[in-house]
Amino acid sequence: MATVFWDSEGILFINYKDKGVSIxxxxxxxxxxxxxxxxxxxxxxxxxxxxxxxxxxxxVHKSRVALAALLKVGFDILNQPPYSPDLAPSDYYLFPKIKKELRGEYIEKEK
Structure with a gap:
């Protein structure tokens, strides 16, 4: 699984979770x-x-540890309203870019 952060200029950071690690x-x-x-x-x-x-x-985004970390790094939060899939920016920026990059590629299943 990947966690991707981006802004209007492009991708900032990608974190790949190791298998078996809990978020x-x-x-x-x-x-x-x-x-x-x-x-x-x-x-x-x-x-x-x-x-x-x-x-x-x-x-996980609402946990005390995560909220304390947000304060520590100085980031502000814009909460997404519940049940609002129409406000998912990943649908408009991230997923089309991923689809374009993976077009024609074969991805083998992990065993």
């Missing part, structure tokens, strides 16, 4: 730390302007 508040907090570093490298000056993350309603 917890601690795991997500570690991703946020690495995302902050990726933004520093790829979008110089953007951190000082502020980072706004659009979160869905996944329990």
């Amino acid at each position: 917890t508040g601690e795991y997500y907090a570690s991703i946020l730390e690495r995302l902050k570093e990726a933004i520093k490298q790829k979008r110089r000056g953007k951190l000082t302007k502020g980072v706004l993350l659009l979160h869905d309603n996944a329990p």
Whole structure:
């Protein structure tokens, strides 16, 4: 599984979860730390302007550990209204790019 963060200029950071690893508040907090570093490298000056993350309603995003990590890295949250699949930005940006890149490729199942 991959967690992908992007902005209007393109993909900022991709985290690939190892098989058998659970996604917890601690795991997500570690991703946020690495995302902050990726933004520093790829979008110089953007951190000082502020980072706004659009979160869905996944329990891991609402965990105390994740919320504390968001405060620590200085990101603000834009919550997605519940039951609003029409507001999924991944449908308009991320998935079309992935489909284009994978067109004609064969992906073998993991055993």
